[in-house]
Amino acid sequence: MAKPKIATASLAGCFGCHMSLLDIDDRILKLVELVDFDKSPVDDIKKFTGRCAVGLIEGGCCNEENVHNLQYFRENCDILISVGECAIMGGIPAMRNNIPLKECLDEAYLNGPTVYNPSGKIPGDKELPLILDRVYPCHEVVKMDYYLPGCPPPADLLWQALVALLENKPMDLPYEVIKYD
Amino acid sequence: MSDKIKFTMDGVEIEATQGQTIMQAADEAGIYIPRLCAHKDLLPFGSCRVCTVMVNDRPQAACTQPVSPGMAVDSETPELNDIRRSIVEMLFVEGNHYCAFCEKSGNCELQALGYRLGMLAPRYPYMFNKHDVDASHPDIYIDHNRCILCGRCVRSSKELDGKNVFQFVGRGIHKRVAFNSDTDLSGTDVSVTDRAIENCPVGAILKKRSAYAVPIGKRKYDSQPIGSDIESRKAAVKQS
Structure with a gap:
């Protein structure tokens, strides 16, 4: 029987959650025995090659590309999981959420004390994904099936949750591994 | 005449002293009822409703309701814990609680209740309200983003410090903690040793x-989940 496939993505995140996944140390060898990686920065596969059992999403949605990517994952994954505080509540990028977008862009590209921008314009190239009015948690954009909190979630949490899912067992996660920081 | 009475908590008989609140009696018996605004050194306040229990099938705040003989109290039920979690979730979405970099993280009672009650993500949409930070005082700062309006600072300042540094202003979503000062926090007589500072359950008032x-x-x-200290008394109560 073919191994189940998992996919991962980092939206508006820092890749810290992916680092935490690598932090499972030698269990990564067992993980490769358990699953195949599909679309993921880990193997640099850009497009889904087939249906995935589990999708791990790091980061919230700060631009339209994040939204499209998240919807693409929802279409191709049976179980979609918000991994880490940014996916769950926006995280550090969401600190801009109570500041008007124009003020943020003006500060970043025009008025900030260290800005060097001879054009005097805010970047607006068509190739750049359009930035959203605020940063959205993943579950406010598509249906998410599970949440693994932490900044980053501990490697033990990611490992135990993944193994439970793949072996079709209930998630019986110990107190120590579920933390919001 | 003895002032001892008996009532049941989740079906187990408990002895209490006449005049105690349900929460005080439960604490002595080693049964933890989740709470946020209640503090052992402060008068009962009954504002957060996290300690809601069913008393003879009616909801009551355990921190304000006195015990009476024969009452049947339910606390550790899935329904009540879901209501408690929903209150905690509302507090998480109403403020801006970035646990990742908060200095109180790990020692925060709101966060600890989230852990104990099994909150993974709030069921309500985040509001991202704008709140101020006042860092004018040389030793203390207050971050309204993290304030849950429990009133512990207001009450501690009055009841324990003999001052009147903090007070609520505004109503509903506009309610916030204000200072007894014409300017800012530095214009008050607050001191870094005030109980009002240490009694903040979250990272809103910090040294x-x-x-x-x-x-x-x-x-x-x-x-250790929040309440473990109270629950560890249970073994001692049983032995005695």
């Missing part, structure tokens, strides 16, 4: 230059 002193893994709620 400056004291952050991150305890490493991750050794903080108050890193390995």
Whole structure:
């Protein structure tokens, strides 16, 4: 029987959650025995090659590309999981959420004390994904099936949750591994 | 005449002293009822409703309701814990609680209740309201983003410090903690040793230059759920 496939993505995140996944140390060898990686920065596969059992999403949605990517994952994954505080509540990028977008862009590209921008314009190239009015948690954009909190979630949490899912067992996660920081 | 009475908590008979609240009696018996605004050194306030229990099938705040003989109290039920979690979730979406960099993380009672009650993500949409930070005082700062309006600072200042530094202003979503000052926090007679500072359950009122002193893994709620200290009394109560 073919191994189940998992996919991962980092939206508006820092890749810290992916680092935490690598932090499972030698269990990564067992993980490769358990699953195949599909679309993921880990193997640099850009497009889904087939249906995935589990999708791990790091980061919230700060631009339209994040939204499209998240919807693409929802279409191709049976179980979609918000991994880490940014996916769950926006995280550090969401600190801009109570500041008007124009003020943020003006500060970043025009008025900030260290800005060097001879054009005097805010970047607006068509190739750049359009930035959203605020940063959205993943579950406010598509249906998410599970949440693994932490900044980053501990490697033990990611490992135990993944193994439970793949072996079709209930998630019986110990107190120590579920933390919001 | 004895002033001892008996009532049941989740079907188990408990002895209490006449005049105690349900919460005080439960604490003595080693039964933890989740709470946020209640503090053992402060008068009962009954504002957060996290300690809601069913008394003879009617909801009551355990921190304000006195015990009476024969009452049947339910606390650890899935329904009540779901209501408690929903209150905690509302507090999380109403403020801006970035646990990742908050100095109180690991020692925060709101966060610890989230852990104990099994909150993974709030069921309500985040509001991202705008709140101010007042860092004008040389030793203390207040971050309204993290304030849950429990009133512990207001009450501690009055009841324990003999001052009147903090007070609520505004109503509903506009309610916030204000200072007894014409200017800002530095214009009050607050002191870094005030009980009002240490009794803040979250990271809203903090002492400056004291952050991150305890490493991750050794903080108050890193390995023990909130209420474990009270529950550990249960074994002692049984033995005696």
